[in-house]
Amino acid sequence: MAEQAAPGAQARLFYPGYAGHSQISGRTLGFWLYMLSDALLFTALFAAYAVLDTPMNAAGGPVASQIVNPIEGFWQTVVILGSVTSYSLGTVAMKSGHRAGLVWGILGAILLAIVFLGFGFGDLAALAAHGAGISRSGYLSAYWVLILTHAVHMVFGILWMLVMLAQIVRLGFNEMVVARLLNLRMFWQFQATVWVCVYVYVYMIGA
């Protein structure tokens, strides 16, 4: 039995000074796992949306085709992808140690994110003004919560970017700051991907 193999003369029992895993790879894996759980969260929200996207669940209120505007949604999509591009160009600048380039990239990303949120909150305010608030029908509840959950992700992303701006200035490009900036890039792409799903699923199919 292989389990019974006798130890050879060189059988090594200890590994002094074993370096272990790299902290960056652990953090990156951990962050991917977090995004997996976050993706599951959106999956459940999309499932709820699919269940409630019927005329019956609209309960006499507006249905998808009456509230979504795929043209405006298209411009929102362009803006959010622009924000991701701006951040990514910033990290390209980081690669060459170009601090100002990164700061400008992040500022651009924040600005475009605020433009996006402005569009989104404008839409929601218009809906509320027309009596199509979250409490109007089961369908509208699903619509509002899906849009707002994505918006909350963006708000936390913006907050994170502001913190990172302070850290770049105060701490420079140390190992942890760079690791956080790279995770933030993944997060920012993740929330944009979620938006693309929202656009396809809610705006394009709904229209």
Place this chain on the structure above:
Amino acid sequence: MQAQLPGPWSPLLGRLTLDQIPYQVPILQWTFAGVVVIGLAVVFCVLYFRKAGYLWREWLTTVDHKKIGVMYIVVGLVMLFRGFVDGLMMRTQQVLANGPNAPGIMGAQHGFLPPYHFDQVYSAHGTIMILFAATPILTGFQNIVVPLQIGARDMAFPYMNALSLWLTTAGAALVMLSLFVGDFSAAGWVGLIPLTELPFSPGTGVDYWMWAIQISSVGTTLNAINMITTIVEMRAPGMSWFRLPVFSWTTLSSNIIALTAFPVLGVALALLGADRYLGAHFFTAGNGGNLMLYTNLFWIWGHPEVYFLILPVFGILSEVVPTFSEKPLFGYVTMVAATFAIAGISWLVWLHHFFTMGAGPDINGFFSVATMLVGIPTGVKVFNWAFTLYRGRIHFSVPMLWALFGLFLLLAGGLTGMMLALPAINYTVHDSVFLVAHFHCMVLLVVAAAFAGVTYWFPKLFGFKLDEGWGKAFFWVFTLGTVITFAAMFALGFEGETRRLDWTFDPAWKPMLIVEEFGIMLYVVSIVCFVIMLAVSIRDRAKTRLAQPWPTARTLEWLTHTPVPFYNFAVTPQVNMRDELAWRREHGLDQAKPDRYEAIHMPSNSALPVIIGALAGVWGFAMIWRIWWLAGLSLAGIIVCVIIRSFDKNEGYYLQPEEIEAMETNLAIGAIIAEQPDRSHSSIPAEAH
């Protein structure tokens, strides 16, 4: 946009008013008195023995996975006791309130609990036992054992590990608080919809239930990320995947389940929250809500959750059975495959919780077959354990007794589960106590494995064994209580008793209800045995100190000193075989010492996790009572804490080789290292490496 509230609300205190404190209920008066007395006794002891500083430095702010694991288990055991008292009240109520002429006291028409109070008791029992007892206890074992088993010094994210613990504790504290401020949910641990909606549950009970689960499940999700990363990234050199001990394998699979399932629970509860707080219509009976959406979302989490609990239990059995059979585990590879098969199938069976929804024969057929499929990998496991026992040199130590009893419970619970998997049978016994008895066999398997784990790993942490005699007394009384209570409950299910009855109207149930009450009294006796076992073991600790408590243990955690020092391994071991320790022992290498030591990097303690946990508890309380300013403030506090942490340059400290050598020499002659060296002034700056 706040939903229309029944009752008063003020900006300063939200829904909180003085008459929300149920000081006129006699049961709660006594409970409150008990909590105050025990609480004061604990505080007095800590102050009298001058241990406040020690408690803060070594426990509350610790990031050591072993201490965090111990605290998880302590929280779990306290909540297990609370959940048990709920069970005791239910059993006693049902036996007292039997038949149309049953007398009533303390405001109840029958028995001693009015219906609304009884409903809270069973809701709390289920919620507590699943989420605040079983989950923390098993998480605790995973925390303690997995890093040791894989030859690591700590978890991948020690700070986040502490955060997970304190979030879980905050949730548990909210559940306990609901005893004395307001009330708890009366809508079942599953949150029966639309009963949990605001018009039907206008109080704060459902909010307590919802936010307590929500906060603790954030902790569970973070812990899952931590566990998976630890197992994937931090195995010792030579620890290839197929040398990984089975408990670590089951931890991995169970945490993959947690990571993917808990977000769905979070969504289900958040949407319910939108209904209750913002007046949304996800699950309302009118206005375009969909009741079954909630039930589906809940059980899409709920069934994987069951396997999230049971898989680590299988892991504990797979550690205990080989150790006390003096044989390697039979069929290691099939055991691993079966573990992942169960984890995979766990996603495909949720609908069997509501076969009677009326989904039609095709859907019921699919979920019935999927459910029965679970029996195949589970059967593989049972046969593997049986073949491990076969011709082994079996020691009937306390952990082994628990493990063997666990196998019987698995058989009883598994076979009745197969019966319930058939929709035709399911329609007959749906929501009867037959079902309740079935799943109690499964969750008591969790408890049995938990006590196997407690007795098995206790000496690893504390250096002395738990008393064998009292441990056996505890085991036998507990076992007898289990068999008597749940055999009677199966019978009552066949006699047609449905679950959640505050008044057992049929006098024909009386004999079996009395048998159940007798069984639950045996549990009371078993708790006394448990406490005596702890007291006797602590009293006699000097006599039972052993360098190797279980001389037949096989896995890497037993290679460390007993009790295990805070740095785990003085030198990272090189793994050569599956069951490394058994292999070393066989070849006379188990006493081998490393020839040199190198500096060890250790993480520093942090007060932030316990502060964030406390803030999360305050936030939950504020959300429950709708005190918006306090909710906003505590949430802002949490965010500020997280940001402070991200600016923290303290990256731990190094233990120098001379220090390690000195400690190792002391350990070898039986000393105990209780505290870490004080390094508060000499942490390494971030730029140093």
